[in-house]
Amino acid sequence: MFMDRKKGIRQDCLAKMQAISPADRTHWQRHMSEALLKLLQSRNVQTLALYYGFAPEFETVQLMAYLKESLPDLNFALPRIEPERQMTFRYFNSKADLETVQKHIQQPKATCTEVKPEDIDLMLVPGLAFQRNGWRIGFGGGYYDRFLAKCPQQTLSLVFPPQLYETGYWEGESHDIRIDEILTMTAEGVTLW
Secondary structure, three states: OHHHHHHHHHHHHHHHHHOOOHHHHHHHHHHHHHHHHHHHHHHOOOEEEOOOOOOOOOOHHHHHHHHHHHOOOOEEEEEEEEOOOEEEEEEEOOHHHEEEOHHHOEEEOOOOOEOOHHHOOEEEOOOOEEEOOOOEEOOOOOHHHHHHHHOOOOEEEEEOHHHEEOOOOOOOOOOOOOOOEEEEEEOOEEEEO
16 A cells, blocks of 8 residues: 555655746755755765756756866765666766666766775765655665665755655655755755754
8 A cells, every 4th residue: 555655655746846947946956056065065075975866856967067166076976776676886977987777867887986885975865755854755766775774874865845745744664764864945945954
């Protein structure tokens, strides 16, 4: 039964994300990117693991360009899908390091250097639906939950307001891993939970 509910939440959230106006998307991304930059500076983050995100989710290609301009020594690591539904992170320097895989997802080529989990200072985790208490519903592959179960990292998700659900809207399952922090927009401005 919960799988049907999860599917419904995914569909609902995706529709809400696709309905975000271009003006709101631009405003939210700009302010959240600025807040993330300050957070990375305050925590002295050297290696940031993130994902190659594109609309309707937070567009991380623009984010990487913005962060690299302000933090030229920041290292980026992107996920690579491996056999048996596993995932590794690889250092990423330019578009030449990428290949296109399923659903138009961009990932580092196998020749890119693998990042040791302990070298990741902060991991940005994608998803569709989030609760303030850290439960998330992703796109359904389970890659991040499997990776984080073996290699716990400090995690943060960049969440647009329509992706937020009331705490208790769903319960996490035994294999789900909570996100440590959520960066989002509220009436007060950028908020970190």
